Amino acid sequence: MSQVERHSYxxxxxxxxxxxxxxxxxxxxxxxRVAVVCKSLxxxxxxxxxxxxxxxxxxxxxxxxxxQVHFRDTMRGGKFLNNWRxxxxxxxxxxxxxxxxxxxxxxxxxxxxxxxxxxxFGGHTYPRxxxxxxxxxxxxxxxxxxxxxxxxxxDFAETGDYEARIKVFAEVTITELVKDDGRxxxxxxxxxxTGRFVLFEAPxxxxxxxxxxxxxxxxxxxxxxxxxxHALAMRAGATLINMEFVQFHPxxxxxxxxxxxxxVTEGVRGDGGVLKxxxxxxxxxxxxxxxxKGQYAETEEEADRWYTDQENNRRTPDLLPRxxxxxxxxxxxxxxxxSPHGGVYLDIASRLPAxxxxxxxxxxxxxxxxxxxxxITAEPMExxxxxxxxMGGIEVDPDTAAASVPGLFAAGECSGGMHGSxxxxxxxxxxxxxxxxxxxxGAASYVESLESRPTVSQSDVDAAAEMAxxxxxxxxxxxxxxxxxxQNELQQSMNDxxxxxxxxxxIERALEKLAEIRSRIRNVTVEGHRQFNPGWHLAIDLRNxxxxxxxxxxxxxxxxxxRGGHTRDDHPGLDAQWRNKLLVCSAxxxxxxxxxxxxxxxxxxxxxxxxxxxxxxxxxxxxxxxxELGSHPGRTA
Amino acid sequence: xxxxxxxxxxxGDDQTGELHDYLIEVNEGEVVLDIIHRLQAxxxxxxxxxxxxxAGKCGSCSAEINGRPKLLCMTRxxxxxxDEVITVTPLRAFPVIRDLVTDVxxxxxxxxxxxxxxxxxxxxPGEYRMKQVDVERSQEFRKCIECFxxxxxxxxxxxxxxxxxxxxxxxxxxxxxxxxxxxxxxxDRVREAQDEHGLGYCNITKCCTxxxxxxxxxxxxxxxPMKERVADRKYDPIVWLGSKLFKREKA
Ligand code: SF4
Ligand code: SF4
Ligand code: FES
Numbered sequence: 001m002s003q004v005e006r007h008s009y010x011x012x013x014x015x016x017x018x019x020x021x022x023x024x025x026x027x028x029x030x031x032x033r034v035a036v037v038c039k040s041l042x043x044x045x046x047x048x049x050x051x052x053x054x055x056x057x058x059x060x061x062x063x064x065x066x067x068q069v070h071f072r073d074t075m076r077g078g079k080f081l082n083n084w085r086x087x088x089x090x091x092x093x094x095x096x097x098x099x100x101x102x103x104x105x106x107x108x109x110x111x112x113x114x115x116x117x118x119x120x121f122g123g124h125t126y127p128r129x130x131x132x133x134x135x136x137x138x139x140x141x142x143x144x145x146x147x148x149x150x151x152x153x154x155d156f157a158e159t160g161d162y163e164a165r166i167k168v169f170a171e172v173t174i175t176e177l178v179k180d181d182g183r184x185x186x187x188x189x190x191x192x193x194t195g196r197f198v199l200f201e202a203p204x205x206x207x208x209x210x211x212x213x214x215x216x217x218x219x220x221x222x223x224x225x226x227x228x229x230h231a232l233a234m235r236a237g238a239t240l241i242n243m244e245f246v247q248f249h250p251x252x253x254x255x256x257x258x259x260x261x262x263x264v265t266e267g268v269r270g271d272g273g274v275l276k277x278x279x280x281x282x283x284x285x286x287x288x289x290x291x292x293k294g295q296y297a298e299t300e301e302e303a304d305r306w307y308t309d310q311e312n313n314r315r316t317p318d319l320l321p322r323x324x325x326x327x328x329x330x331x332x333x334x335x336x337x338x339s340p341h342g343g344v345y346l347d348i349a350s351r352l353p354a355x356x357x358x359x360x361x362x363x364x365x366x367x368x369x370x371x372x373x374x375x376i377t378a379e380p381m382e383x384x385x386x387x388x389x390x391m392g393g394i395e396v397d398p399d400t401a402a403a404s405v406p407g408l409f410a411a412g413e414c415s416g417g418m419h420g421s422x423x424x425x426x427x428x429x430x431x432x433x434x435x436x437x438x439x440x441x442g443a444a445s446y447v448e449s450l451e452s453r454p455t456v457s458q459s460d461v462d463a464a465a466e467m468a469x470x471x472x473x474x475x476x477x478x479x480x481x482x483x484x485x486x487q488n489e490l491q492q493s494m495n496d497x498x499x500x501x502x503x504x505x506x507i508e509r510a511l512e513k514l515a516e517i518r519s520r521i522r523n524v525t526v527e528g529h530r531q532f533n534p535g536w537h538l539a540i541d542l543r544n545x546x547x548x549x550x551x552x553x554x555x556x557x558x559x560x561x562x563r564g565g566h567t568r569d570d571h572p573g574l575d576a577q578w579r580n581k582l583l584v585c586s587a588x589x590x591x592x593x594x595x596x597x598x599x600x601x602x603x604x605x606x607x608x609x610x611x612x613x614x615x616x617x618x619x620x621x622x623x624x625x626x627x628e629l630g631s632h633p634g635r636t637a
Numbered sequence: 638x639x640x641x642x643x644x645x646x647x648x649g650d651d652q653t654g655e656l657h658d659y660l661i662e663v664n665e666g667e668v669v670l671d672i673i674h675r676l677q678a679x680x681x682x683x684x685x686x687x688x689x690x691x692a693g694k695c696g697s698c699s700a701e702i703n704g705r706p707k708l709l710c711m712t713r714x715x716x717x718x719x720d721e722v723i724t725v726t727p728l729r730a731f732p733v734i735r736d737l738v739t740d741v742x743x744x745x746x747x748x749x750x751x752x753x754x755x756x757x758x759x760x761x762p763g764e765y766r767m768k769q770v771d772v773e774r775s776q777e778f779r780k781c782i783e784c785f786x787x788x789x790x791x792x793x794x795x796x797x798x799x800x801x802x803x804x805x806x807x808x809x810x811x812x813x814x815x816x817x818x819x820x821x822x823x824x825d826r827v828r829e830a831q832d833e834h835g836l837g838y839c840n841i842t843k844c845c846t847x848x849x850x851x852x853x854x855x856x857x858x859x860x861x862p863m864k865e866r867v868a869d870r871k872y873d874p875i876v877w878l879g880s881k882l883f884k885r886e887k888a
Contacts, residue, residue: 041687042745043783044695058763099762105754105819107772107779114766132776138694139779150753162749170745193734222689256666262692362780366852367692370711371668484678528683531650532735535682 004188004197004461007167009035011443012187012202014174014229017045018137019412019432019439020208021144022097026440027206028151028166032447035200036148037169037189039209039224043145046210046222047432050137051265051363053119053129054433055426056094060111061118061127062310067091068614069125074427075615077123077321078391078420079291079563080579080623081242084607085398086418090427090434097433098130104147106139108132120270123321123424126310134265134363140429172198174228175540176464177205177236177408180454184236184407188464192537195530197465201456204443206401207233207394207410208436212246212548214487214541216387217495220252220263226541227548229414233394234547235595238403240585241416243392243548244555245565247423248500250275250325252386254343259371261386264346264364266425268381269318271360272307273348275329276380277337283344284317287328291574291622292320323422323564326385330500333384343384349377385500389428391419391565392551395584400442401435407446407454411439421564467592471526471539480525483539490517490545498553503569507557514550521546522593543594550597555583558599576625580604638665640719644672647726648684650735656724663714669725670698670709673737685736693850696784700737701726706786706848709737728789729796744785747805751812751834755824771820778815778859780851781808787845787855793838804835807845807855814859817866831867836860 011027013020016038027034038045057070071091075082098116102108108130109117118127132139148166155164174189178199186201209229213221230240251264269275277283285303288296296317297303303316318325329344339345348357354377358365361376368374368381393416394403401409412432419427474480490513497510521542526535561575562568581601588598606612606628612620617634629635642663645656659680661672670688677684688698691710698709703724717723731739788806789795805813813830816822830836841864843856853859 040689040695040697041741044689044697046689048695048782049690049692096762099765102765103756103762105816105822107767107776107819109776110767110769110772114768117769132779135694135780138782142779142781146753149749152749153753168745193738222691222695224689257664258667258671259691363694370693370713372666482682484682488678526682532685532738533683534677534685 004199004465006199006201007035009033009200009202010447011035011204011206011440012037012200013206013208014187014232015039015045015208015210015412015414016042016168017047017208017210017412017432018140018144018429019436020045020206021141021148022433022436023206023208023411023440023443024166025144025147025151026437027444030441030444032165032444034166035169035202036166037172037174037187037200039173039228040171042168042170043141045141046224047137047141047429049220049222049263050140050429051134051263052121052267052270053131053136053426054094054098054140054429055121055124055128055424056098056130056430057091057126057128058095058098058116058118058130060115065126065128070094070128071611072614073124074424075420077424077427078422079574080420081563082420083398083417083604084611086435088611089398089438090418090431093434094430097430097437101140101143101433104143104150106143108139119267120315120319121425122266122269122319122325124426129270129426131267134267134361136429140433169198173537173540174232175468177232178456178460178464179236179405180456182406183454184405185454185456188461190468193532195533195536197468199456199461203450203453204407204409204447206439206443207408207414208412208439209414211390211413212545212552213387213390215491215494215545215549215552216499217491218252218261219387220249220261221387227544228541229410230393230551231544231547233403233405233408233410234585234587234597236405236408237587238405238408239395240392240551241395241582242421243390243416243551243585244559244583245391245421246387246552247322247389247391247565248326248385249388250322250329250385251346251383252388253372254339254382254384255341256372262367262371263386263388264381264383265361266322268346268348268361268364271348272351273346274316274318274351275325276345276347277332278339279337282318283332283337284320284325284328287324287331288317288320289324292324296320321422321424323567326500327567329383329385339382341382343382345380346383347380349379354378387495389413389423391421391423392416392555399438400445401439402442402446409439409443411435421566463592468540471524471536474525475523478523481520481523483524483526483535483542486517486520486524487538487542487545489513490542490549494549494552498556501567501569502556504557507553510553511550511557514546514553517546518594546594547597551585551599554597554599555585558583558601574623576623579623579625580628639663642672642714642717642719643722645722645724646673646676646684646737648736649733651733654733667714668710669702669712669714669723672714673709673725685734685738687738694782696782699728699784699786699789701728701789706789708784708786708850711850728785730789730794731785741785743801744783744788744806744808747809748812751805751809751816752824752826752829754816754819754822757821757823760821765821767820774818774858775815777853778811780853781811782851783808784850786848786850790844790848792842792844793835800835800838804838807839807860810834810836810839810863811853811855811859814863817863827863827866827870830863836863836867839864
């Protein structure tokens with residue numbers, strides 16, 4: 001059998017984006033030995049792509065801000081389907097998590113009086129996003145990467161070994177979680193560089209693998225986003241929730257074709273940029289939905305005054321939550337009022353002086369200049385929706401980030417619940433800090449509570465190795481399949497059939513296509529050898545992409561309403577009966593290649609009384625059923 | 638709009654390798670990384686290349702194009718003529734793993750040798766106050782995406798393996814400058830910069846600055862000011878201390 005390198009740790013963190021790194025820091029500070037496994041080089045994770053900022057109600061820019069306001073904004077953004085306990089913890093703890101980063105060396109942009117500056121963003125009542133120009137994600141990841149280095153330096157001073165407590169395994173992909181008697185016992189994977197196998201024996205695994213965007217053709221996500229954590233968790237017996245909710249960011253680049261989907265930060269709109277159609281009209285004023293009526297400016301004049309005077313004016317509808325803006329752009333393009341390359345215009349050039357644009361949005365300036373030959377200080381950008389984020393993910397306990405399988409934890413994008421049906425911009429960086437830390441704590445407490453350590457059985461290791469190597473063997477019968485071709489077909493059908501606007505026939509067609517891919521995936525064959533072989537890597541990732549795509553499509557078919565990141569053309573309205581229902585995905589068999597997916601509805605716990613009282617009754621009536629509101633003080637009074 | 642471009646791509650491993658010729662389709666608006674991907678999907682599925690963001694933000698796709706250190710994802714095909722032969726090779730300063738992928742672990746080792754941010758005693762989380770003008774200098778250096786193109790191009794190590802031991806390279810000398818210019822950092826790394834990280838090897842040729850895809854003025858804003866601090870320190874420690882305390886006037 002294949003050679004397998006073995007390591008033993010207390011906690012293995014899979015994924016080295018923001019959530020993973022924050023979990024590592026916490027578990028190490030609790031004195032545990034931690035391995036960090038990242039698919040790319042250390043410090044390259046997708047978090048670097050986050051531009052706009054990190055939401056935390058520090059109240060530096062507007063002292064009226066506090067956690068309750070942030071909580072309310074988050075629940076509204078998610079259309080009240082969020083796990084309210086997660087939204088509460090997130091809103092309460094985000095400021096401490098941001099301040100803590102300063103003690104690690106982060107340098108956020110400042111206010112006049114030297115505090116952390118905060119910017120406006122869609123769906124946030126007050127300027128709330130801590131930021132560094134438009135490269136906030138890079139700052140977060142670098143800061144935590146450097147904090148980990150500083151912890152390693154402490155360990156070196158103490159033990160003479162930098163890696164005594166934290167070791168980074170870069171360019172390693174985990175392909176299987178291993179269990180012992182129902183509990184997590186470790187994780188199995190391979191080094192990209194050599195193709196050699198590695199086994200981490202550990203009683204606790206934190207999944208922080210990010211999203212699933214690579215299942216869609218037009219996406220802002222990198223190749224790493226193949227839903228690994230989602231699929232690993234399901235194969236290990238955990239459940240996913242909210243998979244039908246996929247966020248299409250309203251503003252991705254649309255031209256040139258090779259960069260289609262690359263993100264244009266919402267910060268452009270936060271700083272004054274406006275959306276216009278081919279007739280030069282600011283069309284967002286026409287698209288304020290019923291539930292947000294009265295909360296947004298109704299004239300261009302009021303919207304423009306709002307940037308300088310937020311007390312007396314309402315915000316521009318360009319800053320509605322992302323799902324609303326994405327749908328509006330989609331409608332404008334469909335109505336024939338799009339830009340030449342099938343998007344709409346995003347204009348900052350006519351709104352701010354060139355110097356100011358370069359200063360506030362340096363990477364956007366750079367990105368358009370280099371990739372599209374467009375000078376954003378002189379002409380408008382062309383933008384359109386791009387698959388950006390999955391609200392759905394591993395179902396976890398809010399306080400400890402524990403999944404239903406003992407020893408398994410999840411944080412960041414691969415976990416589910418926090419954002420409900422739609423995430424507000426800026427809430428992902430804060431999410432990964434808050435829940436990354438909680439996952440690190442949760443895993444540490446779990447490990448400390450164990451009386452005996454689980455063990456990994458050799459047969460599980462052999463089976464995982466055999467599975468991983470299977471793409472090198474030509475199929476016994478049938479034609480050999482090329483992984484790139486299958487990936488392409490999968491991305492195209494998800495994009496076309498389960499994209500931003502959905503209907504039942506189309507989703508059914510997508511499911512047929514996925515079933516076909518499922519039968520062909522067994523015949524995927526790759527050339528070459530095990531050293532840094534991208535074809536082989538893709539063949540392995542493809543299994544995960546297929547499994548999560550099936551979750552998205554199946555859940556999308558069942559939810560017969562439109563809410564947040566799930567829009568059904570055949571069921572266009574919000575349906576209060578659906579508000580409290582979660583669609584739970586789990587593996588229904590143990591097909592080793594790609595298990596089948598089963599979806600079961602489940603009710604959420606009702607919101608705690610003190611939290612529900614933070615909302616006015618008329619607002620809740622837009623979302624809740626009559627029965628649910630019986631005990632609200634507005635009703636009983 | 639599309640045409641076939643002539644590429645020479647280095648393929649091989651840590652032992653041997655050679656340039657392979659490819660004729661590949663190019664469409665409007667594409668960058669070199671698109672062409673490499675097309676090659677993977679058609680002729681060479683096992684061609685090894687690193688990339689993540691395809692937007693110049695992660696610094697993974699570093700390689701040399703016609704001998705110049707570049708990001709593959711930010712080099713537009715329109716910068717070449719249609720009959721030009723485009724040669725793509727791995728970074729020269731680092732050992733090859735396979736094809737365009739090199740072993741950049743040198744950089745992570747160097748990063749670990751630089752004393753980290755040292756929080757100011759007596760200030761808790763949430764109590765940090767800094768002026769925008771004071772954070773801007775370090776912020777410029779924190780734009781670094783760790784593509785290591787500057788490390789690759791710097792002649793001190795590009796063809797001098799023997800210097801790697803004693804020279805941190807522009808990226809990490811800049812990291813020292815970043816921490817030294819952090820308004821609230823309380824450590825001192827000036828002497829170490831010279832004695833342990835090889836600041837003295839740098840003869841300010843500015844080649845690092847020229848290749849930096851983030852446009853960071855590595856030499857002018859980080860290396861030269863660090864050299865000045867070292868010189869001041871040698872000359873008179875009291876003057877140096879003063880300059881650290883009142884650095885805003887100096888900036
Ligand atoms: S300026 Fe110094 S660090 Fe930069 S390339 Fe020249 S010698 Fe190297
Ligand atoms: S300083 Fe510039 S060239 Fe050097 S690693 Fe950073 S981004 Fe790359
Ligand atoms: S792929 Fe990220 S910088 Fe090129």
